[in-house]
Amino acid sequence: MTYRAPVDQIRFILANIVPFDAVAGTETFAEASTDMVDAILGEAGRMASEVLAPLNESGDQTPARLENGVLRSSPGYEKGFQAIAEGGWIGLSAAPDFGGAGLPQAVNMAVAEFMAGACLALQLNPLLTQGQIEALEHHADDEMKALYLPKLISGEWSGTMNLTEPGAGSDVGALKTKAEPNGDGSYAITGQKIFITWGDCDLTENVCHAVLARLPDGPKGTKGISLFMVPKYLPDADGKPGTANSLKVVSLEHKMGIHGSPTCVMSYEGATGWLIGQEHGGMAAMFTMMNAARLGVGVQGVGVAEAALQKAVAYAAEREQFGPIIRHADVRRMLATSRAEVFAARAICLACATALDLAEATGDEDWGARAALLTPIAKTYGTDVGCRVADTAVQVHGGMGYIEETGASQYLRDVRITPIYEGTNGIQAMDLVGRKMMDGGAAAQALLDEIQDEARKISAAIPNCSEAVWTAAQTLSESTAKLAEMDMQDRFAGAVPYLSAFARVLGAYYHLRAADAGGEDEKALCRIFIHRILPRNAADLAELEAGVEDLNMLSDGALGLA
8 A cells, every 4th residue: 555645634634623724814925826826735645655754664674774884875865856856845835036936845854744644754954954044044144145045045055953962852952053253254063963953964055054052252051042044065165165164974874663763963163153133042043943843743643644554454354354444433432533633733844834834924923923822833743643553553454554665664664763753742832831921821822712612603513512612712721821820840840641631632622613614524534533533632631730749759769760
């Protein structure tokens, strides 16, 4: 069975679940007509299904490798990347001034899902480049934009993100990489970075590294960090790759999954770099890049979940054990709840993307707050669903799922990184209950009020479900008010269950809208989510109220520390 991009599902959500019509109605995105978006989704789906999906297994079986300091990509990746670049998919949402299509993030994220479901390891390359494009658009000076953006958008060059060091992961402020002024406007960058996705690339002419480093006068912590553009090859007077810069790939990590994506240890040895944005303003520029990537990673989780579920459904229809196992109640439960969660996660990601689009197009602070609130939820729920569904897909396959030849295990191995990179899901949850609640929970409560209002309006279409959604939103609203009064450590202790509960309420709401707009299948899926998945909120909200005290009472020895 081969992967099929869920084009119709995306079209349904854009048309009925999220406010994409409002996005297309703005002057900024006026070109995003229904016909244009349908054509884009159709072509992107074809490219992902026919060109990228056949590369998924080969990239897993024949990983990227380093030969005498030279990176060699997995077989077929050159053809796959060429299809991505020549199709204009890298610059789909980039500014038209530099060759981008200027289309909404909602369309960009839909295409990203197709590519991730088809071949996650290869899709990581354009994802990182897109994040760098956004950082440059918002923070670089005009000269740097003119030099780098056209090449990144066209796929001639690729981009990376260099944050992590051996002693500085989530604590970015502990980094030791230095930047010394050269006296000519450039800087000498010295240090080592680890976990650099696609830190080298033989698919493009140049690799452009966005590197966090500290200037000599930079204060300790994150406030003293600056961001630098450090290309693999120094651009010559004509803007073409010239002499090699003083950087190298020390080694490639041997990973659990995404074998086709080279994860590099990078060494910068007085490499020449140029400041992106303001001195000591590196975190602001990097967060622009990371926020774009966080939604993209949530979408990756959805994409892999879709691919894993398709494989599981096909296997269940073919596998005979007292009849096709797709007819067995427990197998059907696994497949149906997985399908319900994939729909919910996809809708949350597209709701976040449309909020970003409306914030950009209208300048409305409320849409900006909505997008900020939804970003950690989309990232976390999308990747958690990716892991759950991929794990369930192995279970549906039974013993054969544990055999590599079936391909089911690859999805689980590949997607397992997504709750970790671009900010772990625990950090996302802490961001939700901390930074995103600095308004006293106003943005969260506004969204929950909308859900309750809509549930009342839809009550006639599917009454037992609409009442459940209204009640769940009301209960979550009450918990949100309690959360706003909690000590921060108590919030952090319950952050993950709170985010999970919020995601389920959103998922139930989007299912309710789908049931109202769709047919009997949408109504049936809505009932499955609301009756089998939404009730888990009671346990999560109880854990939220437990606070941190019992966790701190337990000794390290009781945890197993010798």
